[in-house]
Amino acid sequence: MTEQIAHEPLDVLRLRARRRQAGRRSFRQALMRAATGIIGEIKIASPSRGRLIDNARPPASIARAFEAAGIDAISVVTEEDFFHGNLALLSKIRRDTRLPVLRKDFLTTPYEIVQSAAHGADAVLLITAGLADDQLQPLLSEALEYDLDVVLEIHDEQELVRALTFDPSIVGVNNRNLRTFEVSLNVSKRLINRIPRHILAISESGLRSPTDVIAMKQAGARACLIGEALLGADDPRAFIAACRPAFVA
Template sequence: MADILEKIKTYKLEEVKNRKIDVPISDLELKASNADEIRGFHKSLKSASLDSFALIAEIKKASPSRGIIRPNFNPSQLAIAYETGGATCLSVLTDQPSFLGHEHFLISARNSCSLPVLRKDFMLDPYQIIESRSINADCILIIMAFVSDQQAKELEDTAIEYKMDVLIEVHDELELLRALKLKSRLIGINNRNLKTFEVSLANTKNLASQIPSEYTLVSESGIFTNGDMKELSSYGARSFLIGESLMKKENVSKATAHLLNQDLRKNI
């Protein structure tokens, strides 16, 4: 996975370089300042997790390890299905080379629902944060395995400037210690081992106790059932990022409601 991250970093640097030429940062800043009103991502998670589980439902067309996840891929319909099923927030993959994502997927999904949306991509330049706000993203992702401490600070500071929430993703204890030095109180623990690709809920269980109580903990990857969520909730996780297992279902709204043990929402 380390090699994969390096490969992604190489093409992402080139991608950002080219985008800066195509769209000067001054133009992007103007567009971002005129973007739609922010929907509170972290606030929604905290509210939903008070008496239930908060679900960040992911819209992902493909992945390097799985290939095409959902051939019949319609971000707008998926957003509506997730909201109808009871999701709290959305996560939309916009990385194209590795995940066949696109910014238009996020725009389409957000325009089709009332949920706050995370732009899930590999952020390493403040330009990408401003770009995220310009397409109406409400939250951005910082992957600690992908950036230095200084990069993480610059990314977070830019997000705060544009009033966006920041989900900081960690995979091990060292990354968690680095994440706790940042301002965001929203931390995601990825249960996927970046070296072996193996997924184990033990990762959340092992790291959760080191996260202060004032933080919101999101458990990511390897969560398939309400039972999995109940198991992890005993370790402090009440917010979950889930995508692939739901994306593969024919009826996404029913699968989402079943996962959350609730009825479909009416009159969305």
């Protein structure tokens, strides 16, 4: 973090974030108005699966293909050590597509929120499990300052209760236990119906097929984040088309 601050001082980032503010794309509105509610994720690698995108497939071209296939927003994993992402990747995808972009990372400081806005993010993910209440509030305030949508991520009932005290507009239910890495769609099935209807509920992780997307819609999800299944799909357009009936009112 010290190296990042030296390279990009906070006051410089604030100026860049302000300049970008007028062009912010609403992540929440894109999902709320969509018939599909699908977030496609660009993730270079994962700790469990290794490299997911090889050098022959430029990530920005994949993002454009996802956009052409009909997704409504893009998630970009920027964590460097385990997922091989970076902010330059986020910035390029934001430039090369017309969709709102979510920065997905282990964000813990207000500096990183300003950094996200300066590099073109329209929304940020905050993991409730990794942040104390006195850490969360400054991050939420900083996001509000730059018109960033916030996905407040939870995994269990206790985290949901905590998250709701912050009056979130978006809650992401992570089907993956970040301690054990076990994945179960039952997490979304159990928790989403406890989220007030005015809050946009997203089901994240473990959605491997359109059938899973349909199941999450039936559980009450307004949107789904699809990562490895979409990256591995032979025909992303057909994959997303098969998901559309799940989101028809």
